[in-house]
Amino acid sequence: MTALHSEVSADASTSGRASWRDVVGAYVGLTKPRVIELLLLTTVPVMFFAQRGVPPLGLVVATVVGGTLSAGAANSLNCVWDRDIDEQMRRTRRRALPRHIVTPRAALVFGLTMMVVSTLVLGFLVNWLSAGLALAANAFYLFGYTMVLKRRTTQNIVWGGIAGCFPTLIGWTAVTGELAWTPVVLFLVVFFWTPPHTWALAMRYREDYARVAVPMLPVVKDAEGVARQIVAYSWVTVAVSLALWPVAGTGLVYPVVALVLGAVFLVEAHLMWRRARVSDELAEVRPMRLFHWSNMYLSLLFVAVAIDPLLRR
Known part of the structure; x- marks a missing residue:
């Protein structure tokens, strides 16, 4: 976190000092918490359905933590790639990168670190099938939607939306170990x-x-x-x-x-x-x-x- 904060401080010096509250808020904002809430909403209920009852609490916690980190990683890396258009759009120009509270390098390190941690959490505490599905979702979101589809076709969200469907598969495999x-x-x-x-x-x-x-x-x-x-x-x-x-x-x-x-x-x-x-x-x-x-x-x-x-x- 020290390295990441130094990145923030270096950038913030050009536009005023950022408080720790600003820094924490900026990193939380990179993960797009509202999007994560929706993804978890399609993960946990499927776990109940797969269990035909209440799944083990530890499994739910591990899946939620791993899923949150995985989605937060993808969203942070999306912010890095889209920072040029985010700065011009009214809906997104208050995000951390357009406001220069966080540097692109810091956001990149933050996102990649969360992706590694999320994979390890899901792999060791849930199962490697769920971890692989989470990685596949992130890869499709970043390379398929963010880098290829979003700026090229009106069908961007139709096919790009596939990444947001994976939590249903992850929730099921977390409990059953199979599709x-x-x-x-x-x-x-x-x-x-x-x-x-x-x-x-x-x-x-x-x-x-x-x-x-x-x-x-x-x-x-x-x-x-x-x-x-x-x-x-x-x-x-x-x-x-x-x-x-x-x-x-x-x-x-x-x-x-x-x-x-x-x-x-x-x-x-x-x-x-x-x-x-x-x-x-x-x-x-x-x-x-x-x-x-x-x-x-x-x-x-x-x-x-x-x-x-x-x-x-």
């Missing part, structure tokens, strides 16, 4: 959910993405065109979520919750599409309403994944 169709179905739920969730946010910040020439779908299509695709992916998301019932043999709690949540999700998607057909103005389309609901949808759906086996017992 199965059940976590694959949950993987696909997150895969098809990601575009509606991300495109809704990208609509809110489409001017930012346009300014830095990142071809997110809302940059190259009007609101109606984006909303139409959001509706299509939302339908597939709900259909795949219901497929877990026959594939995994869940109780009745999960399919009932999935059906109710899915119905509300689809209603919200269609309402946004209707508004987008009338106006292209963000104030009229209200994409953040769908964005926030999509967070709620996935959260409650995976809570149902965790609760279902407990109630059956």
Whole structure:
């Protein structure tokens, strides 16, 4: 930490001294805690489902710690690569690197160190299959999405979102030590959910993405065109979520919750599409309403994944 802090201090001298609170906040910010929360939300419930009950506390703690470090490493390295566009975007210009609280070298060392530690934690305390899956997710996120897809194609988040689906596989393998169709179905739920969730946010910040020439779908299509695709992916998301019932043999709690949540999700998607057909103005389309609901949808759906086996017992 001394070396990392010296990097911060050297850079901070050009723009004022950074307090220890600033330093700690900067490094925490590099990991993107809100993103990590969502990833863990799709990891721990799958562990409950795989265990058909409450998994061992030590295993849960090791998986959460390893998963947090792994995701934090990937997010920190993403910040290093994207620092040029982060500095120009309104949504990201308050991050540590654009504010010059942390240097790129310090962030790089920080991210690589966390990646090594996370691999060792998952490998020795969970299993090496889970550790390998976490490494694969990070590699795809960094090389596939961040370096290749993000700045080149409107399908960036569709395929780049694969990295965010891996926690379902990691949670399952942490308990069972092997892969199965059940976590694959949950993987696909997150895969098809990601575009509606991300495109809704990208609509809110489409001017930012346009300014830095990142071809997110809302940059190259009007609101109606984006909303139409959001509706299509939302339908597939709900259909795949219901497929877990026959594939995994869940109780009745999960399919009932999935059906109710899915119905509300689809209603919200269609309402946004209707508004987008009338106006292209963000104030009229209200994409953040769908964005926030999509967070709620996935959260409650995976809570149902965790609760279902407990109630059956």
